[in-house]
Amino acid sequence: xxxxxxxxxxxxxLINAAIFEVGxxxxxxxxxxxxxRRAGMSPALxxxxxxxxxxxxxxxMRYILRTYGQSVRDVLPGRGARxxxxxxxxxxxxxxxxxxxxxxxxxxxxALSFVNKDAGRLLRVYHQRLRSxxxxxxxxxxxxxxxxxxxxxxxxxxxxxxxxxxxxxTDAADAENTIMSYLEEALA
Amino acid sequence: xxxxxxxxxxxxxLINAAIFEVGxxxxxxxxxxxxxRRAGMSPALxxxxxxxxxxxxxxxMRYILRTYGQSVRDVLPGRGARxxxxxxxxxxxxxxxxxxxxxxxxxxxxALSFVNKDAGRLLRVYHQRLRSxxxxxxxxxxxxxxxxxxxxxxxxxxxxxxxxxxxxxTDAADAENTIMSYLEEALA
DNA sequence: CCTGTTCTTGATTGGTTAGTCAATTAACGT
DNA sequence: ACGTTAATTGACTAACCAATCAAGAACAGG
Numbered sequence: 370x371x372x373x374x375x376x377x378x379x380x381x382x383l384i385n386a387a388i389f390e391v392g393x394x395x396x397x398x399x400x401x402x403x404x405x406r407r408a409g410m411s412p413a414l415x416x417x418x419x420x421x422x423x424x425x426x427x428x429x430m431r432y433i434l435r436t437y438g439q440s441v442r443d444v445l446p447g448r449g450a451r452x453x454x455x456x457x458x459x460x461x462x463x464x465x466x467x468x469x470x471x472x473x474x475x476x477x478x479x480a481l482s483f484v485n486k487d488a489g490r491l492l493r494v495y496h497q498r499l500r501s502x503x504x505x506x507x508x509x510x511x512x513x514x515x516x517x518x519x520x521x522x523x524x525x526x527x528x529x530x531x532x533x534x535x536x537x538x539t540d541a542a543d544a545e546n547t548i549m550s551y552l553e554e555a556l557a
Numbered sequence: 558x559x560x561x562x563x564x565x566x567x568x569x570x571l572i573n574a575a576i577f578e579v580g581x582x583x584x585x586x587x588x589x590x591x592x593x594r595r596a597g598m599s600p601a602l603x604x605x606x607x608x609x610x611x612x613x614x615x616x617x618m619r620y621i622l623r624t625y626g627q628s629v630r631d632v633l634p635g636r637g638a639r640x641x642x643x644x645x646x647x648x649x650x651x652x653x654x655x656x657x658x659x660x661x662x663x664x665x666x667x668a669l670s671f672v673n674k675d676a677g678r679l680l681r682v683y684h685q686r687l688r689s690x691x692x693x694x695x696x697x698x699x700x701x702x703x704x705x706x707x708x709x710x711x712x713x714x715x716x717x718x719x720x721x722x723x724x725x726x727t728d729a730a731d732a733e734n735t736i737m738s739y740l741e742e743a744l745a
Numbered sequence: 746c747c748t749g750t751t752c753t754t755g756a757t758t759g760g761t762t763a764g765t766c767a768a769t770t771a772a773c774g775t
Numbered sequence: 776a777c778g779t780t781a782a783t784t785g786a787c788t789a790a791c792c793a794a795t796c797a798a799g800a801a802c803a804g805g
Contacts, residue, residue, distance in 0.1 A: 373772065375782060395671030398586060400762060411784050416764060479722060480665070483583030492722070520735055524708070527715025534667060534680070547708055554742050561802070563752060588792060599754050604794060 379418055380428070382408040387429040391477050392470025395533075397426065423485060430478045430491050437466050437495075441502065454506040457499075458548050461525055462541045473533045496522070510556050517555050524551055567606055568616070570596040575617040579665050580658025583721075585614065611673060618666045618679050625654050625683075629690065642694040645687075646736050649713055650729045661721045684710070698744050705743050712739055 386408035390399040401422050405415040419425045440463050444456035460466065482489040500518050507514035528547055532539045574596035578587040589610050593603040607613045628651050632644035648654065670677040688706055695702035716735055720727045 373781065379782090395668050397584065401764085402762075412763085413765085413784055413786095414782080417783080420764090422763070477668070479718070480583050482722070496722075516735075516738060520712070520739055523715035523719050523735065524712050525715070526718045527711035527713070530667070530714045530718065531711050534670070534684075547704075547711065550704060551708055551739075551743075554745075555739075557742075557745075561751070567752090589794085590792075600793085601754055601795085602752080605753080608794095610793070 376418060379408070379410065379414065382410070383415055383419065383425055384429045384432050387425050388433065388474045389470050391426075391429070392468075392473035395473055395477065397477050397480060401425070426478065426481055427485070427487055427491070429474065430481070430488060433466075433471060433475055433478070434491060434495055437461075438498070440466060445502075450506050450509050454503070454510065454552070455549075457502055457506060458525075458545065458552075462545045462548075464541065467532070467539055467541045467544070469533065469539045472529050472539065476529060476533060520555070521548070521551070524548060564606060567596070567598065567602065570598070571603055571607065571613055572617045572620050575613050576621065576662040577658050579614075579617070580656075580661035583661055583665065585665050585668060589613070614666065614669055615673070615675055615679070617662065618669070618676060621654075621659060621663055621666070622679060622683055625649075626686070628654060633690075638694050638697050642691070642698065642740070643737075645690055645694060646713075646733065646740075650733045650736075652729065655720070655727055655729045655732070657721065657727045660717050660727065664717060664721060708743070709736070709739070712736060 383404060386404045387399075390403050390407055391397060400412075401415050402412045404425065405412040408415070415425065419428065437460065440460040441457055444460055445453055465471075478488065479492065482492040499522060503518035503521055504514045507517050511517050525548065528544045532544055571592060574592045575587075578591050578595055579585060588600075589603050590600045592613065593600040596603070603613065607616065625648065628648040629645055632648050633641055653659075666676060667680065670680040687710060691706035691709055692702045695705050699705050713736065716732045720732055
């Protein structure tokens, strides 16, 4: 039933399905058939629109990155250095970004950057942008913004990891608390 | 050439090879053939000694855990809470435990705990023991040892993640510095 | 020697999966 | 009506891989 203009809808469905399946499985070892079935279509159609499994993964990575970047941008124009800092942290644990499957998928995409050049580039851009945002926000709040930004970045990754590793629903409030407590100590 | 007593040697070689290959690939998606070739034997022999690929992975996990536990135990009888705390941290970044392939393999084994019950149990034991060791060491150094221990645990995981993600050789000194700086601030 | 045991592997099997292709269906413009 | 184009899939293939097995090779003890 060729209703025209299916492509963007199908692609979006596949990206969502890929994130869900990867997040669910906790591994990139999911088949195109799984993703396609979850997205309500045949594996052949998934290949038709994306060409390869890697390209599906890359699109999913870009999607997560774009979503996260948007939530940060939504909150950055807040006034004051401390306001921006809190904004970045809050964005990192906002519901859209802190769904278990999203976080799990994101961590698993880290692994993709080992074998795939484009994935590596995406990840580097993300890390660099986060670092730069944090440094700017930390200026004036501490004497060593670089060191604090690096520690904060690592801590966020670690909290992500633990959130995914812990069974049961992810607890965004708890995660955010851990980060905020650290900031209290670091900026005292 | 059946020189008697090959089993422990072969098993050790396979465990090392598995850690190396998983660490190298940044993924559990390595074949038994790869592992066996790296260990200098046929895939059939690997199956003969371990029975399945999962069992090789589990043995590798246990090996990493045992090695880490030993380095902690070697250092714990040091006197003073602060000495013990530093000891645990130092053990976490000791050369045997902080080789790129080892850390990478360890993080990838996290993923195994999603699908494999035994791997999940191993991981939980490790996390619980680390947490408990940290809490004991932190008692007397801070008013909220639990919170600090959890933050510290997450930070170590995050630093592991970043060390592996950063190209080039892993920098143990830098990693240890990050943790120590955090402790300065947290225990001030 | 000979016999049993350990060690070792080539060959094979059964199952899985990414990716291709030809054919079908249905909208759209003319 | 009709030809063009987008959407869609079933069937297929080529590759890969975990696991099995039967058989060979080498040593120890008697």
